[in-house]
Amino acid sequence: MDRQIIGIPLKRLAEEKTFKFSRVRISPVPVRQISSGAPVKIERNSISYSVPAYITHSAILQVAYEISDNMSAVPGGKFSKAEKEIPAAQKIKDSVTIAPFFLGKYEITQRQWQQVMGYNNSENKECQECPVETVSWNEVAEFIRILNEYSPVSFRLPTNAEWEYAVRLDTREYIDKRGGLKYGDLAAWYEKNSGRKPHPVGKKIPHNAGAYDLMGNVAEWCFDWFDPEYLKYTRDRQNPVGASAGTKKIVRGGTYANSNFIETKYVNPMDKQKTIGFRLVQNN
Template sequence: MSYRSIVNSSFLVCLILASCASNRGLKRHINALNAIGMEFVLIPAGTFTMGANNKREEAYYFETPRHQVTISRSFYMGRYEVTQAQWESVMGNNPSSFKNPNNPVENVTMEDVRSFIQRLNEKEATKKYRLPTEAEWEYAARAGSNSAYFFGDHDDELEQYAWYEKNADGHPHPVGLKKPNSWGLYDMLGNINEYVQDKFSENYYARSPSADPTGPDSGSVLKRGGSWFGPSKHNRLAFRDGIGPAKSDKRGFRLVLMIKQ
């Protein structure tokens, strides 16, 4: 069963422990499902090394220094980027440039995303939905890996996992068509850049706290992951960049669902 065939539920979250078959005949686990068909994967608490390894990848200076980060609380991460159909079910419109209900929503600003999150929280009578922090995003994307990509240090296999400039044909694609990482998250690399909760500062990693960092107090909007437009270098796990407030058809987002501790 894929997200496309999920029937909406009146419950905030339905915990499902049974293994479900995808539309490609694969087996996987749905950890949580909300009322508009968003699937979430349980990400366990843990410690990882964040940032780029200059010995193994051609890094930008603001992707370093590498530093150890502890994510002290488990959380749910969206299995997919938020789709246009999900956006429209909450907001009543579709601002995307490349219209397809199963594509990630794009052409939205950070303020647009905050409005979506507020309305979704109101719709579900909760305060548990938010953007991931930058550290949560990279921790979930790495899925235990310590390499440039979650499948290794070279881009030879990138086409199997990501839509980017080499294979995207100049546009984003429906979510979930490429292989996921080992934690079952799709399109963490490529398709669209993803907004995160933190602000961007070039030198933040040098002073970032070691536990649950939430970014600097000021800075520009921060994007993670690559896009359909970007080269393989911009699809590395450590890639990050500050951006302006304008809309772009290369930017979207996925959500975190917080767990009551």
């Protein structure tokens, strides 16, 4: 019998075929009932991603189920962005209302990324359970698109408002008046305890939102385009999703290389940085 990897004979690993995702539809059945699939080549906006032959339908679906099984139910509520750490251009007096949502407990790992995308360009490749990093917002969008094509549930990036709301559920417990961590090493991987490298996800104490590493390890891509005037003038006070267009995407949270635990950055969606990864939200 030929040796196999994920159900595919080794002699077929070099083969590559192409089909369009728009033609792929699956039913919500157990992974064992999904037959091995053909390799996938994705072309979008002049950017091509080839998924090697050993990436199968069932392998991708396994990642989708793993992510879905590790969601935390975040209760809805309100918060105000009229805080000292928020730039003046973003301050509003009114509160923002967030509906209940499911937030990923963990940042997406290098293993999960490799299993779906077929490659891993992270700076710290020796740690498969560390968060994937050095991925652009556009690449993350393709990762999500592939998951959603194969999975009976759908995923997306959290909005900036959802991310901040989740963090603020614990603000009084974890963050002092100067923006520092009250519990230091217990709460996050940051410049003073990380050795200036990322660590396996889920090793610090979880947030009240049920998520790990929100304020450290790697910063996280959000769904929104950045517009300094959006929250100042929009009437969208319920579940805001950001501007309809822009040149930069919002990135939130601290990293293993700094102590800016609830930092907001604005990054070109094609840029890749070794301190930026992501986590997902599951659509209701």
